[in-house]
Amino acid sequence: MRRVEHVMGFPVSLRVDDEQVPGSAVDAVFAWLREVDERFSPFKPGSEVSRLDRGEIGPCEVSADLAEVLALCEEYRVATGGAFDVRLPGRGLDPCAVVKGWAVQRAAELLRAAGVERFCLNAGGDVVAAGGPWRVGVRHTERADRLCTVLEITDGAVATSAHYERGAHILDGRTGRPATGLLSVTVIAATLTEADSTATAAFAMGTEGIAWASARPGCQVFAVDAERRVLRTEGVPVAA
Structure with a gap:
């Protein structure tokens, strides 16, 4: 079974290789991602994130899901010394760097809960896979x-995380300027919540982000720095 939809501003593709594919579980995946887009997009005036940013609801009034996302944002802000920050001066609250991985990981858990064993869920190039092996390509930086x-x-x-798709959209929260020092950072982890947030945070930190990400439990890192040097940890699962 293969299905592709444009959700949350990027294409999301799902491939399931089980012999029996529960259509309700597949529908639930895309319904959940559409719900997340409506609730957490900072670009939608009626979203919970936008309402919080405007002060229409207080921090103690947010949903449990948004509270979880904001807690993750704060965890990465502290861990990076402020390089990763979803509340930059002069900008509205934008937790997208955490929301994407968190939401797609939750979608993968919906599949597992429905008994799906072998699948690959690709959200704009970020991937959750189960029942592999699956081959995942990492795009050339240029x-x-x-x-x-x-x-x-x-x-x-x-x-x-890289600048090649959306330009210099990742900012170093310590300076408020576009992050420098790296061309791309790829993180392999147990969950996309961890992989996506860690990749973005590491990119925001610049060259020091490689060692930081590599030291996080369960994370493997493949990176290309501004000098076009390839840096990777020993456990990166490169296909034969």
């Missing part, structure tokens, strides 16, 4: 038609 490497994932997640 050539859209080439790959830097191909990873082999059995059960886990892969996320990449």
Whole structure:
């Protein structure tokens, strides 16, 4: 079973290789992601995030889901010394860097709860996979038609942060300016919540982010710095 929809501003594709595919579980995945977009997008005036940012609801009045997301945002802000920050001066509250991985990981858990064993859920290039091996390509930093490497994932997640798709959109919260020092950071972890947030946080930190991400429990890192040097931890699961 394969299905693709444009949700949360990017294409989301789901492939399930089980012999029996519960259609209700697949529907639930995309319904959940559409719900997240409505509730947590800072670009939708009626979202919970926008209402919180305008002061229409207080921090103690947010939903349990948003409270969880904001707690994760604060965890990464503290861990990076402020390089990762969803409340930059002069900008509205924007937790998208955490919401994407968190939401897609939750979608993967819906599949597992429904008994789906072998699947690959790809959200704009960030991947949760189960029942592999699955081959996941990491895009070249300067050539859209080439790959830097191909990873082999059995059960886990892969996320990449870079400037090549959306320009200099990742800011260093310590300076308020676009992050420098790295061209891309790919993190492999048990969950996409961890992989995506860690990749974005590491990119925001610049070159020091590689060592920081590598030291996080369960994380493997593949990065390309501004000098076009490839840096990776020993456990990166490169496909044969």
